[in-house]
Amino acid sequence: MYSGGVDAAERLVESTRVLLWERGYVGTSPRAIQAHAGVGQGSMYHHFDGKAALARAAIERTAAELRAAADAQLGADAPALARVEAYLRRERDVLRGCPVGRLTQDPDVMADAELRRPVEQTFTWLRARLGDVLAEGVAAGELVGLDAAVTAATIVAVLQGGYVLARAAGSGVPFAQAVDGLLALLAAHAAPAGPLGPAD
Amino acid sequence: MYSGGVDAAERLVESTRVLLWERGYVGTSPRAIQAHAGVGQGSMYHHFDGKAALARAAIERTAAELRAAADAQLGADAPALARVEAYLRRERDVLRGCPVGRLTQDPDVMADAELRRPVEQTFTWLRARLGDVLAEGVAAGELVGLDAAVTAATIVAVLQGGYVLARAAGSGVPFAQAVDGLLALLAAHAAPAGPLGPAD
DNA sequence: GTCTATACTTAGATAGAC
DNA sequence: GTCTATCTAAGTATAGAC
Structure with a gap:
């Protein structure tokens, strides 16, 4: 209690x-x-008013918290890829899953526009936020040959799917593997940093 | 009915x-x-016997069906990356989500060993199956610089997370983007095929 | 603001007739 | 095998007293 x-x-x-x-x-x-x-x-x-009203307040707060937490890493003063990595590797309560993502499996949440809206907005916002970071990296010449919007969707999906794998396995290991695999794939698109950096 | x-x-x-x-x-x-x-x-x-017994029969059948469906693409006679792509791009009822993955969000399923086992086994199997395909590709020189096990986790996570994004958005678009982004990342690890193929 | 009483519906299951 | 009755608990909410 x-x-x-x-x-x-x-x-x-x-x-x-x-x-x-x-x-x-x-x-x-x-x-x-x-x-x-x-x-x-x-x-x-x-x-x-009842269960739905309470849930609405709860979901909206949780969604706002998720956005703030993501911004903490994605808005840092660091190269794009470093910010993405910090976000991906942030400490997480992996076995509990994502408090917003899990709601997409709740039929009564998805059927109620008021409850659904914050869920939808959270992921729309997150993909856009990550897309902006990646686009910055591309513009700075730090990242090469990446489609920012599409790659952002991939990154968010790896996190959400990582939670699913972790819960299925009862272990954080598959989540960590999924993230490691993603970062390895992204690393191949990092411009080789010369002594003068990306502008070299 | x-x-x-x-x-x-x-x-x-x-x-x-x-x-x-x-x-x-x-x-x-x-x-x-x-x-x-x-x-x-x-x-x-x-x-x-009751709800749990029925659910057990249902979940086991659904899990077996998922494995068979994955095998249809992953066991084809084609290069590794082509098989992975065929699997990823297979027709899916994206907005309904994954019938096995969604069970990981069900507390009463995860709390019951009999119900949980097929869920856990399905994902363990799927990661291993994809890992084997990738390892074949690496062994054949068709794929370069990939850790098979870790990349397999990433691939499964993209699918599971893709479902989450699609349900959140009420649209199949983010799922397709996540898959496109992943395939673009994987493509960077395909060995350039000379006129004589991978053994060139 | 909080409590208790009350109400109606559904969840989940058993018992025994057909 | 299937049907109907029946049962206890829980879900979700309202009404009115304090």
Whole structure:
């Protein structure tokens, strides 16, 4: 049961985030949320219209957090490929999977426009963000012969698929392998750095 | 409601396969299976012990089908990279996602050893199968500078992640992009074919 | 704001008749 | 083999007291 020094509404949203990640929308009941948050029935329905409204708040927060986390690496002051590598190799709770990606498997989330929107936007944003980084690398002559948009989709897919493989295996190893394999493939497109760098 | 010219047990398994794919294990009730199969309560419990037993039969069949489908391309008589490409570009019901991969997000499937085993085995097998194909390509001099095992994980991850991106976007486009990006990266490792082929 | 009582539906399964 | 009744628990929510 969760409780920080915060109010009921806040605890409810955080508990919903945890349970959605663990069990998905279909597998998460209002009762379970209340129990996890240590909040009663009446309190929950006072603060939120119901399960969908709570899920909406939870999903939007999780999506925003994911974007911020990605920006931490992708917006760093470093060469494009180094930023991509930092993003790919960032510490992750691999066996828990991606809290946003898992929602794509939730039929009731995908069927509700309000719940679905943040999921869709997150991946649209992420592909674009990665595409921009790659395009910068190409423009700087640091990366050669890459289609930025298409490669960005490949990179996001490797992460999302890596989570699937890790969960299937019950081990983080296949995730690490998928990332290693991708980085090896990307390395072949790095311009050989002369003593003067990419502008050499 | 499903019905071929087959018996109740068969219709139940096929209906369970469809519903597991669409709604997952947690989201699929015995009642829904009965309704989809056009089979009564009593009949279902006569043929199967319960939901878990039915799901087990369904998942095992789906896993076997996935392996057979992959083998159709990966076991063809063609160069390694061509086989991988044929596998990646095979016609797929992209928006429905992978019927095996989606189960990794189902907490009740992963918590039940009997249900989980076919999921785990499928991906272990698939990575090994792809790894063998790549290793053949390397041995034949057709592919250069690739770590077969690690690259195999990357390839499977791109597919699984491609499904996630497609479902998030509500479009097959990001899946196709992810695959295109991967094939472009792999192409850089194909040995230039001289007039005499790889042994040139 | 939070609690308790209440309500209606579904999940998941058993029992026994046909 | 299949049907209908029946059962306990849980899902999801409302109503009204405190």
